[in-house]
Amino acid sequence: MDTTNTTPSPNGHQTTPTRLTGSEILWATLVGEGVTEVFGYPGGAILPAYDALRKFPIRHILVRHEQGAAHMADGYARASGKVGVAIATSGPGATNLVTGIATAMLDSIPMVCVTGQVSSKVLGTDAFQEVDITGVTLPVTKHNFLVNRAEDLAPALRLAFQIAKSGRPGPVLVDITKDAQQATALFDFAAARPAPYRPHPMLKVEDSGLAHAAELIRGAKRPVILAGHGVLQSGAMEQLRTLAERAQIPVALTLLGLGGFPASHPLNLGMMGMHGEAWVNDAIQNADLLIACGMRFDDRVIGTPATYALKAKKIHIEVDPAEINKNIKVDVALVGDLAEVLEQLLPRISSKNQGGRDGSAWIKTIESSKGAVAVRDIKNLPDSGHLYAAHVMHDLWRITGGNAIVVTDVGQHQMWEAQYYHHEHPRTLITSGGLGTMGFALPAAIGAKIACPEKEVWVVAGDGGFQMTSPELATIVQEKLKINIAIINNGYLGMVRQWQEFFYDKNYESTPLVSPDFVKLADAHGIAGLAVRTRPDVETAVAQARSHNGAFLLNFLVEKEDSVYPMIPAGSGLHEMIRRPGKNPLIERSDD
Amino acid sequence: MLHTFVSYVEDKPGVLTRVASLFRRLNLNIISLTVGRSERPGLSRLTLVCEASAEAGHRIRASMFKLENVIDVDDIAGAPSVTRELALIKVAATKHTRSAIFELVEVFRARIVDLAPESLLIEMTGVESKIEGLIQVLTEGDNQILEICRSGKMTMRRGHHTSRVLRAMSQTAESDPEESASQVQQAQEGAVIQPE
Incomplete structure (x- = not known):
């Protein structure tokens, strides 16, 4: 290829159509969409595309399993707000992406997955490594495409990017046959632009709705704002904060909303739901008004709809009309982009000085309900000789100043992280909330580090989930990434064990877990590591990991049968929490 | 109750699967489904009847709209038709x-x-x-x-009822973009969400 004439300019905005192969069109379109990094794994049906890759200014991160590619693209998108891109070949390469795509779908992450497909001549013949991946991924993608002509590639890819990031974001898969990659077509990036984005026709923010919402807020005695992932997705942090401060309304956060409102803010209650603190869930149950901002009343947040916040009027600000009245019936629905809706609502809200509501009595009530179990500061707890995961999270938070990007896996450690690591800034907690995908942390952290190389990135994973995707340690080494890894190792599939303890008569069936020596495993990859067994060693170990030049793994051998408290048993109401047991050495008093 | 949805969808491979798959996912049995060409080139018109609770209509319609190939959805409900x-x-x-x-x-x-x-x-x-x-x-x-x-x-609805979304879209093709944007906006005001 004559690179002087046909390579698209770095911004991809070619002015004159150029004849390129489908493979070149693929990369040129990605470049045009602003893609600088992709995560992938080559194979037969995607080989033409890989053959053309070196001509384009795109960094390819070779993963060790395609699930890792999808999680990396996901972590990349969560950390940066940009669209993450994963590449895989046909058949097993494509099916290996599926768990990662579903993870992104459930958490509304903008992602584009490109898969190779067998040649269009043999489509549907059970050819080698053929799988109907658009059929397989239909329910777990926002949309998908099968492209079998080179000339259709650029429009399909550009539309895929538009769909992935517009409205409620989500993953889009583009399946490209091998012959479409090999054929040539005229490439004109500008001409391949999709039709203007058509917003969901049922979006609806009416003056009457805004007025009703403002009136409910003005009259509320016990209001609570419920802030979710939509705050980050919409970039509505400022608007949310203004609303909370002006109307003096405390803010409870969903797991994916953490970071959307500063943890240190006096109006921040903390995380709600299954493992939220009791005062948060009690405040919600006793509220007379809930203002749901970019959250979807997930079952992990509401317990059971039958007893959820029965005294409260409900305002729901949400971008997806299909979420309105899905789990919880609401009184006012403002269906639109959160930041835009709040911008329209804020002029109607007045502060206390301007005759607005006085929230002090309600805030005082919540403060007093925190009582003896308030998790304030567990630094000064006497060393009981046990190492608890909470200690690790607390110290990690303290030492990193709450400024690191923490990428968690799924399970007990994930909840402890949410409880004890206090996130000040958006996009600093990356976690699989909706699908609850074990094995997410390590690859997602790689994606986050690629997206934000200047940021400190920590993996927090359990011994179970870490082993699901641990081969990606080699990817860290190959890409020379400075990622710190904290394994919360309790020798059990801890969250499942906890459920067995609470609900299955302590029948610990298939939850005890033998693991490799993780420090040796890291060492085999050329990654330094350290095992940590006692509380006093946590701080020095974390400091050592941070200062080490290169990736570092800490294997925290924590108390084996510790449980996450408080807990709402599945299907129970928010007021029916299992509280921390009295003799648990982790009981923190407000004066600690 | 029986819900009847009239929808315009793109006339492309796999579109019917997407619509049908949505109902499968919601565990709703499709009682009747007819699809054929419409008065608009490139768009098929379908009539779909399913049994679901009265309040489910809103979510089904909103979910159908989320399918990229679905252009318009009308919930006939009790309207003269x-x-x-x-x-x-x-x-x-x-x-x-x-x-x-x-x-x-x-x-x-x-x-x-x-x-x-x-x-x-x-x-x-x-x-x-x-x-x-x-x-x-x-x-x-x-x-x-x-x-x-x-x-x-x-x-088909009785009287001079054409989907406002579709009407605005056909005007979009003829008029200048800014004007048509406001027309689509007005059309979308027809799609009111009524909280119960």
Whole structure:
């Protein structure tokens, strides 16, 4: 290829159509969409595309399993707000992406997955490594495409990017046959632009709705704002904060909303739901008004709809009309982009000085309900000789100043992280909330580090989930990434064990877990590591990991049968929490 | 209750799968589904009937709109509308029994579209109950029904009602972008969300 004439300019905005192969069109379109990094794994049906890759200014991160590619693209998108891109070949390469795509779908992450497909001549013949991946991924993608002509590639890819990031974001898969990659077509990036984005026709923010919402807020005695992932997705942090401060309304956060409102803010209650603190869930149950901002009343947040916040009027600000009245019936629905809706609502809200509501009595009530179990500061707890995961999270938070990007896996450690690591800034907690995908942390952290190389990135994973995707340690080494890894190792599939303890008569069936020596495993990859067994060693170990030049793994051998408290048993109401047991050495008093 | 959705979808491979898959996911049985070309090039029109709770209509419609290939969705609900179904019924008939069947066909305003030595093919258009009425009297008259083929329901609102979304879209093609944007905006005001 004559690179002087046909390579698209770095911004991809070619002015004159150029004849390129489908493979070149693929990369040129990605470049045009602003893609600088992709995560992938080559194979037969995607080989033409890989053959053309070196001509384009795109960094390819070779993963060790395609699930890792999808999680990396996901972590990349969560950390940066940009669209993450994963590449895989046909058949097993494509099916290996599926768990990662579903993870992104459930958490509304903008992602584009490109898969190779067998040649269009043999489509549907059970050819080698053929799988109907658009059929397989239909329910777990926002949309998908099968492209079998080179000339259709650029429009399909550009539309895929538009769909992935517009409205409620989500993953889009583009399946490209091998012959479409090999054929040539005229490439004109500008001409391949999709039709203007058509917003969901049922979006609806009416003056009457805004007025009703403002009136409910003005009259509320016990209001609570419920802030979710939509705050980050919409970039509505400022608007949310203004609303909370002006109307003096405390803010409870969903797991994916953490970071959307500063943890240190006096109006921040903390995380709600299954493992939220009791005062948060009690405040919600006793509220007379809930203002749901970019959250979807997930079952992990509401317990059971039958007893959820029965005294409260409900305002729901949400971008997806299909979420309105899905789990919880609401009184006012403002269906639109959160930041835009709040911008329209804020002029109607007045502060206390301007005759607005006085929230002090309600805030005082919540403060007093925190009582003896308030998790304030567990630094000064006497060393009981046990190492608890909470200690690790607390110290990690303290030492990193709450400024690191923490990428968690799924399970007990994930909840402890949410409880004890206090996130000040958006996009600093990356976690699989909706699908609850074990094995997410390590690859997602790689994606986050690629997206934000200047940021400190920590993996927090359990011994179970870490082993699901641990081969990606080699990817860290190959890409020379400075990622710190904290394994919360309790020798059990801890969250499942906890459920067995609470609900299955302590029948610990298939939850005890033998693991490799993780420090040796890291060492085999050329990654330094350290095992940590006692509380006093946590701080020095974390400091050592941070200062080490290169990736570092800490294997925290924590108390084996510790449980996450408080807990709402599945299907129970928010007021029916299992509280921390009295003799648990982790009981923190407000004066600690 | 029975919900009837009338929808315009892109005329492309796999679109019907996406619509059907949505109902599968919601665990809703599709009672009737008809699809065919519409008055708009490149768009198919479908009428879909399903059984779901009264309050489910809003979410089904909102979810259908989320499918990228779905252009418009109308929930007919209780609105004044015309619903028709087409049935082809093949009945065993000899020259001795034909005339009795002819009479029935006449009464039901159906048509005979094929006549063979041992069978008749009846074409009938009407509401569901009328088609079932004909089938019933044929059966009661000791006629052997050999085959029945029914199209499923097709529904159209009465009066001068065209989807405001579609109307705005057709204007978009002719007028300048800014004006049409506001027209689409106005059209979307027709899609009101009514919290219960």
